[in-house]
Amino acid sequence: MSTLFERILDPANRADPYGLYAELRRQPICPQDDGTYVVGTHAEIDRLLHDPRISSDDLPDPQHFRWTGHPITDLIVRPVRAEIRKRHRPFIFRDPPDHEALRGRVMRAFSVARVRGMRAKTERLTRELIDKLAGKTRIDLVEEFSYPLPVTVICHLLGVPPEDEARFHGWATQLATALEPNQRGDEATQIKNEETFAEIADYIQDLVKAKRREPEDDILTDLAAGDDAERMNDYDLIATAVLLLVAGHETTVNLITNGMLTLLRFPEHLERLRREPEIAPRLIEELLRYEPPVHYRTRLALADIPIAGTTIPEGAPVVLLLASGNRDPSRFTDPDRFDPDRRDNCHLGFGGGLHYCVGAPLARIEAEIALVALSRRLREPRLLADPPPYRQGASLRGPSALPLAIAGVGEG
Amino acid sequence: MSADSSAPDRIVIVGASLAGLSAAKTLRAEGYSGVLVLVGDEAHRPYDRPPLSKQVLRRDFGAETTLPQPADLDIVFRLGMAAARLDRTERAVILADGERLPYDRCLVATGTRARPWPNPAEAALDGVATLRTRDDSERLAQRLRDRPARVVLVGGGFISFEVASVCRELDIPVSVLVRDAVPLAGAVGAPLGGFMAEVARGAGVDLRLGASIARMEADPRGRLAALVLEDGGRIETDCLVVAIGAARNIAWLDGAALATDRNGLRCDRFCRALGADGLPAGGIFAAGDVAHWPNPHDGDALVAVEHWGNAVAQGRTAARNMLAPGPDAMVAHDHLADFWSQQFGLTIKLVGLTAGADSFAVVRGSMAERRFLAVFGKAGRTVAAASVDSARWLPAYRAAILQGAPFPPLIGGLDAPRRIETQVLEDAAR
Numbered sequence: 001m002s003t004l005f006e007r008i009l010d011p012a013n014r015a016d017p018y019g020l021y022a023e024l025r026r027q028p029i030c031p032q033d034d035g036t037y038v039v040g041t042h043a044e045i046d047r048l049l050h051d052p053r054i055s056s057d058d059l060p061d062p063q064h065f066r067w068t069g070h071p072i073t074d075l076i077v078r079p080v081r082a083e084i085r086k087r088h089r090p091f092i093f094r095d096p097p098d099h100e101a102l103r104g105r106v107m108r109a110f111s112v113a114r115v116r117g118m119r120a121k122t123e124r125l126t127r128e129l130i131d132k133l134a135g136k137t138r139i140d141l142v143e144e145f146s147y148p149l150p151v152t153v154i155c156h157l158l159g160v161p162p163e164d165e166a167r168f169h170g171w172a173t174q175l176a177t178a179l180e181p182n183q184r185g186d187e188a189t190q191i192k193n194e195e196t197f198a199e200i201a202d203y204i205q206d207l208v209k210a211k212r213r214e215p216e217d218d219i220l221t222d223l224a225a226g227d228d229a230e231r232m233n234d235y236d237l238i239a240t241a242v243l244l245l246v247a248g249h250e251t252t253v254n255l256i257t258n259g260m261l262t263l264l265r266f267p268e269h270l271e272r273l274r275r276e277p278e279i280a281p282r283l284i285e286e287l288l289r290y291e292p293p294v295h296y297r298t299r300l301a302l303a304d305i306p307i308a309g310t311t312i313p314e315g316a317p318v319v320l321l322l323a324s325g326n327r328d329p330s331r332f333t334d335p336d337r338f339d340p341d342r343r344d345n346c347h348l349g350f351g352g353g354l355h356y357c358v359g360a361p362l363a364r365i366e367a368e369i370a371l372v373a374l375s376r377r378l379r380e381p382r383l384l385a386d387p388p389p390y391r392q393g394a395s396l397r398g399p400s401a402l403p404l405a406i407a408g409v410g411e412g
Numbered sequence: 413m414s415a416d417s418s419a420p421d422r423i424v425i426v427g428a429s430l431a432g433l434s435a436a437k438t439l440r441a442e443g444y445s446g447v448l449v450l451v452g453d454e455a456h457r458p459y460d461r462p463p464l465s466k467q468v469l470r471r472d473f474g475a476e477t478t479l480p481q482p483a484d485l486d487i488v489f490r491l492g493m494a495a496a497r498l499d500r501t502e503r504a505v506i507l508a509d510g511e512r513l514p515y516d517r518c519l520v521a522t523g524t525r526a527r528p529w530p531n532p533a534e535a536a537l538d539g540v541a542t543l544r545t546r547d548d549s550e551r552l553a554q555r556l557r558d559r560p561a562r563v564v565l566v567g568g569g570f571i572s573f574e575v576a577s578v579c580r581e582l583d584i585p586v587s588v589l590v591r592d593a594v595p596l597a598g599a600v601g602a603p604l605g606g607f608m609a610e611v612a613r614g615a616g617v618d619l620r621l622g623a624s625i626a627r628m629e630a631d632p633r634g635r636l637a638a639l640v641l642e643d644g645g646r647i648e649t650d651c652l653v654v655a656i657g658a659a660r661n662i663a664w665l666d667g668a669a670l671a672t673d674r675n676g677l678r679c680d681r682f683c684r685a686l687g688a689d690g691l692p693a694g695g696i697f698a699a700g701d702v703a704h705w706p707n708p709h710d711g712d713a714l715v716a717v718e719h720w721g722n723a724v725a726q727g728r729t730a731a732r733n734m735l736a737p738g739p740d741a742m743v744a745h746d747h748l749a750d751f752w753s754q755q756f757g758l759t760i761k762l763v764g765l766t767a768g769a770d771s772f773a774v775v776r777g778s779m780a781e782r783r784f785l786a787v788f789g790k791a792g793r794t795v796a797a798a799s800v801d802s803a804r805w806l807p808a809y810r811a812a813i814l815q816g817a818p819f820p821p822l823i824g825g826l827d828a829p830r831r832i833e834t835q836v837l838e839d840a841a842r
């Protein structure tokens with residue numbers, strides 16, 4: 001008999017986990033057989049996101065390497081590298097005070113002006129991607145639209161030269177698994193991630209050197225700048241750049257794909273978006289509640305935490321089921337209804353507290369431009385599979401493909 | 413049917429500031445479409461006071477203090493005109509020029525004024541000022557621009573420390589005279605007050621504790637020249653800011669038989685003003701600094717909270733209740749006090765009330781790092797939390813206060829000190 005959380009992780013339940021979430025919410029804090037505590041109610045998730053006894057530093061130590069039999073490699077090079085990797089984790093897996101310093105640098109580089117400045121570029125990319133669909137009657141929205149858009153946007157922001165973007169697409173896809181709690185334990189995945197990480201690290205290191213020589217108006221230049229005392233060391237710089245790539249990629253892909261999927265399930269809203277594009281911002285907030293790209297995040301209890309009648313013991317892994325909190329009837333009226341007019345929508349789609357999504361403003365802009373353009377330009381779009389096939393991940397949950405029939409592409 | 417159960421169509425708000433505007437916005441948001449009059453004795457549209465002791469004095473670019481006001485509030489303003497009297501029988505507010513404003517609901521939001529220096533002759537000297545209004549702040553900013561040889565502040569509260577901090581930023585010598593042994597102790601308790609005293613001294617403030625002014629010396633033109641202290645010391649200055657607390661603006665309610673005293677206008681948990689007989693006075697409500705109300709987080713002990721957040725929240729609650737058809741439809745004012753201050757490069761935040769607290773402990777960070785969060789306990793329960801440059805954890809402690817969590821709450825984890833030391837607060841934070 002599998003536990004509720006095991007059933008949530010089971011790919012067979014990926015297409016509709018919401019019934020399981022409802023079952024889980026009968027108890028705010030659900031201890032699992034393996035000692036993990038799963039939290040599915042809005043109030044308790046929100047409290048724990050702000051609790052100083054909760055740590056984000058819950059990655060397993062990187063130790064799963066195979067012995068090569070070469071003593072220097074096995075006893076010196078790898079352990080040293082592992083230790084460095086451990087100390088220079090991306091800041092999504094770090095706690096204060098380190099987290100604060102690194103995140104602060106990124107927030108400054110992610111300036112409002114810079115993010116707003118991405119509008120025009122995103123609009124152009126969107127137009128080009130949709131233009132390419134002309135003449136087709138069947139498309140896969142994921143491969144032909146949702147996937148390419150965010151990588152190109154983030155590469156541009158970071159300052160990756162256009163000719164290198166193709167390599168980033170591959171890396172982003174592979175490394176997304178590192179953010180997926182139920183995949184990162186898998187040995188083959190870990191080995192592949194190690195290799196990919198080594199490649200991308202070398203690439204970024206060279207790029208950073210170039211930016212220091214010839215500064216440009218981009219995020220990598222800003223992060224690489226500063227005199228010795230406040231300069232971010234290269235390990236942190238690489239980890240941060242990779243985080244920006246990875247955290248902003250599959251999430252945004254999912255938001256756009258889930259968005260179209262939901263709008264096609266409720267065509268009256270697709271029609272409304274086409275006529276009233278100004279409803280897009282609120283519609284996107286509702287999507288982030290109703291079909292969020294990130295379903296859960298994990299934490300570690302650093303001390304006993306008495307909450308909602310139980311105590312999460314020190315050392316326990318904690319799963320915050322954000323997507324379940326988003327459907328909690330004690331926080332949202334009629335939570336299973338997709339209602340783009342919803343007010344008072346304090347969803348957990350971007351997390352909350354210290355680690356609240358850095359890329360939220362950018363994600364909102366990308367989703368808005370993409371969904372408005374798709375609603376206006378795709379003629380008579382229809383789902384060819386409902387539910388569509390899903391990717392492995394239960395946390396970064398989204399369709400692996402979204403096959404659509406279209407009657408053509410309009411001018412918009 | 414009594415006048416209070418029918419829907420109002422003439423509402424008069426006296427006091428055109430934070431609480432009054434918050435109420436006006438709420439009334440319109442809740443659908444009230446009748447006449448809405450806002451009376452204020454200051455000539456300005458409602459503005460914000462916290463910047464007056466901070467950005468305005470520093471002359472920060474764009475220190476705009478006018479409070480944002482939606483265009484469609486449809487308010488009839490009577491500005492630059494004081495309310496002189498309240499006629500409860502006829503239900504009318506009478507202005508200083510004799511105009512009568514009939515009401516079926518009236519909100520008293522007249523706030524407080526700076527307590528003047530007790531010696532009127534000294535208070536009238538050129539160079540002796542208080543700080544409560546925008547005009548006060550602009551005058552003081554102008555004085556600071558002329559770079560006085562020394563600014564002296566008398567009083568050991570937040571406004572005093574904020575002004576001293578700005579003086580140091582502008583590199584103007586500054587003395588702070590505090591009668592008590594520890595500054596800020598009334599608001600944040602002795603340990604935190606002691607910490608701020610160290611911070612102020614470190615920033616170059618001449619902080620004198622246990623000090624009071626015996627008399628002032630003036631030059632022949634009536635301009636302040638020096639202060640003589642009780643201990644015989646003498647400080648030459650032509651710029652004294654008196655920051656010795658606030659007095660409630662309730663004189664205009666004299667004769668209305670309302671429950672007023674030095675703590676303000678008594679009201680019940682629904683913000684209904686009470687008459688001298690202790691019963692709700694028909695149609696009259698109170699909100700903001702002037703209100704004296706039962707605090708549900710402290711066993712309904714009466715409090716007057718002189719903070720921004722309370723003025724906004726209480727204005728909102730009072731407005732809702734003014735529109736309610738009867739007590740059954742009213743909502744209780746259960747705001748948990750919160751407050752912030754910026755001084756000497758630090759941001760201090762406080763939630764809850766420290767009055768009566770008997771214990772204190774630093775539970776995150778450390779005073780040595782100047783980055784910490786401390787909690788206050790009263791009879792074993794957590795009643796308040798204060799953060800210095802660590803506001804990130806405050807929401808968690810706020811939840812603990814609301815639950816009346818055992819003291820000290822939320823121990824261990826990130827940023828936790830190796831050992832938690834609980835200090836006993838003598839004199840219950842006073």
Ligand SMILES: Cc1cc2nc3c(=O)[nH]c(=O)nc-3n(C[C@H](O)[C@H](O)[C@H](O)COP(=O)(O)OP(=O)(O)OC[C@H]3O[C@@H](n4cnc5c(N)ncnc54)[C@H](O)[C@@H]3O)c2cc1C
Nearest residue numbers: 427429430431453461462495522523524700701718719720
């Ligand atoms: C310099 C300064 C700095 C501050 N900093 C902070 C801070 O950092 N954080 C914080 O939380 N709080 C701060 N406060 C406190 C905060 O500003 C007050 O709590 C808030 O202004 C209270 O609002 P109110 O509307 O109740 O009263 P007030 O703002 O006092 O407004 C009352 C209004 O009514 C008018 N009035 C009085 N009598 C009459 C009458 N008879 N007829 C007509 N009008 C009348 C007054 O002139 C005034 O305009 C600060 C206050 C000051 C003065």
Ligand code: HEM
Nearest residue numbers: 091092247248251252255294297350351355357358359363
């Ligand atoms: C729809 C798109 C997105 C969603 C739903 C999303 C969601 C989230 C969530 C839930 C978290 C919290 C993680 C936690 O608490 O453990 C997070 C963190 C983060 N996100 Fe996003 N994200 C999106 C897009 C982006 C983009 C476009 C970027 C950057 C380019 C980005 C960068 C980050 C970073 C750096 C963090 C870590 C913040 C920290 O640890 O302080 N995200 N995101």
